[in-house]
Amino acid sequence: MIKKSSRRRFIQLTTGGIIGLTLGNKLLIRSVTAAELPQLKQNSPQAKALKYVNKSTIQSQNCKNCLLIRRDGSNSAWQPCAIFPGKSVNINGWCSAYAPQPA
Structure with missing residues (x-):
């Protein structure tokens, strides 16, 4: 029993x-949308260390076609990035961790 x-x-x-x-x-x-995340400031220590800029000067290399961007489904110009957790990056930006998406 x-x-x-x-x-x-x-x-x-x-x-x-x-x-x-x-x-x-x-x-x-x-899940968090990019609108809820603070935008990454170019003068932050992590951004400076990775040479992040809001506007890429390298043709065809920007955050919107980087492997590390985490699209949240919105059409926002700011999206989450795996390199900068808790921040959103400009999709026209660039940093030294840029990795092209596979074709």
Whole structure:
């Protein structure tokens, strides 16, 4: 009798935990749009270290065609970037971490 009750309790707790994790993940984690992120300032230490500029001077090399840009689905001129977490970069910008998207 004790084994059935502990097995039943284990299944109840496991099922409840799985449901709780699934719902908690949906409620607590959400994607952020570029509009909600602060824009990267060219004079910030990280931007300076990677030579970031808001307007690329190198033809056909800019953030909008970089592998590291994280498009958020909006048509905003500012988009999230993997190199600058928590900041958005100008899609016409450039930095020394530029990596072209595969064709």
